[in-house]
Amino acid sequence: xxxxxxxxxxxxxxxxxxxxxxxxxxxxxxxxxxxxxxxxxxxxxxxxxxxxxxxxxxxxxxxxxxxxxxxxxxxxxxxxxxxxxxxxxxxxxxxxxxxxxxxxxxxxxxxxxxxxxxxxxxxxxxxxxxxxxxxxxxxxxxxxxxxxxxxxxxxxxxxxxxxxxxxxxxxxxxxxxxxxxxxxxxxxxxxxxxxxxxxxxxxxxxxxxxxxxxxxxxxxxxxxxxxxxxxxxxxxxxxxxxxxxxxxxxxxxxxxxxxxxxxxxxxxxxxxxxxxxxxxxxxxxxxxxxxxxxxxxxxxxxxxxxxxxxxxxxxxxxxxxxxxxxxxxxxxxxxxxxxxxxxxxxxxxxxxxxxxxxxxxxxxxxxxxxxxxxxxxxxxxxxxxxxxx
Amino acid sequence: xxxxxxxxxxxxxxxxxxxxxxxxxxxxxxxxxxxxxxxxxxxxxxxxxxxxxxxxxxxxxxxxxxxxxxxxxxxxxxxxxxxxxxxxxxxxxxxxxxxxxxxxxxxxxxxxxxxxxxxxxxxxxxxxxxxxxxxxxxxxxxxxxxxxxxxxxxxxxxxxxxxxxxxxxxxxxxxxxxxxxxxxxxxxxxxxxxxxxxxxxxxxxxxxxxxxxxxxxxxxxxxxxxxxxxxxxxxxxxxxxxx
Numbered sequence: 001x002x003x004x005x006x007x008x009x010x011x012x013x014x015x016x017x018x019x020x021x022x023x024x025x026x027x028x029x030x031x032x033x034x035x036x037x038x039x040x041x042x043x044x045x046x047x048x049x050x051x052x053x054x055x056x057x058x059x060x061x062x063x064x065x066x067x068x069x070x071x072x073x074x075x076x077x078x079x080x081x082x083x084x085x086x087x088x089x090x091x092x093x094x095x096x097x098x099x100x101x102x103x104x105x106x107x108x109x110x111x112x113x114x115x116x117x118x119x120x121x122x123x124x125x126x127x128x129x130x131x132x133x134x135x136x137x138x139x140x141x142x143x144x145x146x147x148x149x150x151x152x153x154x155x156x157x158x159x160x161x162x163x164x165x166x167x168x169x170x171x172x173x174x175x176x177x178x179x180x181x182x183x184x185x186x187x188x189x190x191x192x193x194x195x196x197x198x199x200x201x202x203x204x205x206x207x208x209x210x211x212x213x214x215x216x217x218x219x220x221x222x223x224x225x226x227x228x229x230x231x232x233x234x235x236x237x238x239x240x241x242x243x244x245x246x247x248x249x250x251x252x253x254x255x256x257x258x259x260x261x262x263x264x265x266x267x268x269x270x271x272x273x274x275x276x277x278x279x280x281x282x283x284x285x286x287x288x289x290x291x292x293x294x295x296x297x298x299x300x301x302x303x304x305x306x307x308x309x310x311x312x313x314x315x316x317x318x319x320x321x322x323x324x325x326x327x328x329x330x331x332x333x334x335x336x337x338x339x340x341x342x343x344x345x346x347x348x349x350x351x352x353x354x355x356x357x358x359x360x361x362x363x364x365x366x367x368x369x370x371x372x373x374x375x376x377x378x379x380x381x382x383x384x385x386x387x388x389x
Numbered sequence: 390x391x392x393x394x395x396x397x398x399x400x401x402x403x404x405x406x407x408x409x410x411x412x413x414x415x416x417x418x419x420x421x422x423x424x425x426x427x428x429x430x431x432x433x434x435x436x437x438x439x440x441x442x443x444x445x446x447x448x449x450x451x452x453x454x455x456x457x458x459x460x461x462x463x464x465x466x467x468x469x470x471x472x473x474x475x476x477x478x479x480x481x482x483x484x485x486x487x488x489x490x491x492x493x494x495x496x497x498x499x500x501x502x503x504x505x506x507x508x509x510x511x512x513x514x515x516x517x518x519x520x521x522x523x524x525x526x527x528x529x530x531x532x533x534x535x536x537x538x539x540x541x542x543x544x545x546x547x548x549x550x551x552x553x554x555x556x557x558x559x560x561x562x563x564x565x566x567x568x569x570x571x572x573x574x575x576x577x578x579x580x581x582x583x584x585x586x587x588x589x590x591x592x593x594x595x596x597x598x599x600x601x602x603x604x605x606x607x608x609x610x611x612x613x614x615x616x617x618x619x620x621x622x623x624x625x626x627x628x629x630x631x632x
Contacts (some may be wrong), residue, residue: 034460067632131630143482150485170480185470185624214473216486235486242488273493273502273545326431326438326498355438356460388461 030068035061036388040167045379055085071132077125089116103141104175104195124173136180141173144192146207147246148218148233151317152283152309154248154263155233157203157224158192160304164296164364167384186211200226200254224306226254241270250307261287261307275323281316288313290339296366296378312337327352341374343367360384407518407534411551413558415512417587420614422447427609431499434602440497443631449511451623455631466628477628484625493545500574500595500605515542516549526552526561527579557588572598584612
């Protein structure tokens with residue numbers, strides 16, 4: 001499998017080399033290539049700047065789209081990353097952390113893992129789509145995104161999302177099949193399943209969406225790994241503000257250690273004419289803990305599933321953003337965990353340097369009381385340059 | 390048929406009321422349904438940014454906008470059905486319902502609001518119209534019309550002046566005043582072309598008057614009127630499929 005993946009990745013690289021550097025690539029009108037190149041500098045301020053771990057990551061994403069007819073389309077997307085710095089040097093299993101995946105087909109390669117260097121490639125989308133009238137069928141590695149709320153998504157059974165992992169907005173794909181029939185302008189029925197030979201790894205569910213009274217509602221039932229899953233979600237407005245929510249109840253059907261759990265997310269947002277944006281959200285995890293260990297790091301580095309969206313019982317978020325000019329956007333997000341007083345502080349700023357070239361400055365500070373002493377236990381600074389093509 | 394219309398319009402135009410003139414100009418520019426491709430440039434004293442979009446519309450209630458440039462936002466779509474707005478982001482395979490308060494915000498950093506672009510408010514129904522007199526814009530004879538918002542109308546302006554070509558019913562200039570009567574934005578139309586058989590300005594400059602060197606320019610690259618799309622076209626399914 002590894003050699004097949006290598007071959008695939010290499011042939012994709014070669015196929016697109018003549019295309020790189022052009023804007024809005026369009027080859028014979030049926031092929032489209034786009035993506036981005038990012039350079040991300042991470043500073044982990046363990047005690048301060050003197051002892052900081054520094055990492056530089058060059059990240060290239062290539063998206064191929066092929067539209068042979070109006071009904072068929074095919075997509076392959078690949079992510080290549082070069083890590084260089086103290087993380088790779090000091091964490092012996094860093095290559096495994098980078099290569100975390102549990103897919104049926106192993107479509108990732110660690111090309112280099114030497115000293116401070118790791119070079120990693122991964123095909124995280126590879127699917128075909130068939131559209132016919134109201135039908136839409138997707139087969140292959142894809143993102144199945146059932147979330148409605150903006151930060152915590154208990155309805156998102158397939159590709160759970162971590163707010164802390166801001167640099168991977170596409171999320172890993174699931175190897176699966178999705179059959180969807182649209183029954184109205186904002187209503188549909190959908191059956192989705194990942195593909196696996198282990199029944200305990202299977203997530204398979206039915207989703208029903210309707211639009212009533214200017215609200216989008218959705219209901220789901222199925223199984224998610226070793227749980228039976230029942231859920232509902234909505235998106236609508238109160239006055240001019242957005243009002244969204246999701247609830248999922250998971251009931252284990254195996255004799256594992258898990259207990260039944262209720263996960264609920266509630267959010268409201270409002271956008272002022274000045275571009276000032278305000279967003280508040282709550283998340284409840286009845287199986288959460290008052291004081292989980294390594295909460296932040298496990299959320300940042302681990303692979304999430306719907307059960308561990310947040311390890312706390314209650315999580316609350318307040319987020320604001322503001323456009324200082326069309327080129328400069330700033331924002332701050334605060335996540336407070338009432339049971340433990342833990343706090344996550346996340347200031348960010350995006351500057352558009354040129355057309356398609358953006359600079360991001362991001363901080364992630366996690367405050368907790370590990371030894372009776374309230375202090376920032378994790379402090380990360382990120383500088384990111386992104387060129388989209 | 391079009392030739393006939395262009396002959397008969399100026400004749401009956403003499404007796405038209407202010408609301409009829411505004412309605413004719415609005416219908417001519419908008420069509421019952423339309424497809425357009427346009428370039429939007431945000432211009433500032435020291436920099437500018439361009440974007441290109443494709444847009445489909447049905448009346449004032451339904452619209453669908455696809456961003457084709459810049460590369461960062463390519464494939465992103467916005468759907469509006471009466472009071473509901475959705476945003477499709479292809480990279481995360483996600484549809485997000487947007488709060489109505491988003492309508493008053495600037496469209497992607499430009500000088501006009503989302504509402505200006507996808508028209509939640511109606512230039513016909515939300516205003517009372519009064520003919521002020523005659524004027525000349527771009528060497529063309531125009532009507533000057535005053536629009537005052539009706540009480541409770543969802544608009545931010547206190548007053549609008551509209552200059553409309555007497556012969557071809559083209560909007561050639563607009564001035565937008567705040568509730569205290571101060572001029573806030575001037576909209577200048579130019580580059581008159583035949584767009585899908587209709588004589589219309591193909592360029593629109595939206596100029597905030599208190600900010601020298603600031604403007605947003607819309608240049609229509611292609612327009613098709615009265616295309617065969619119905620209400621069903623404006624769906625979450627089509628948001629993902631338009632290219």
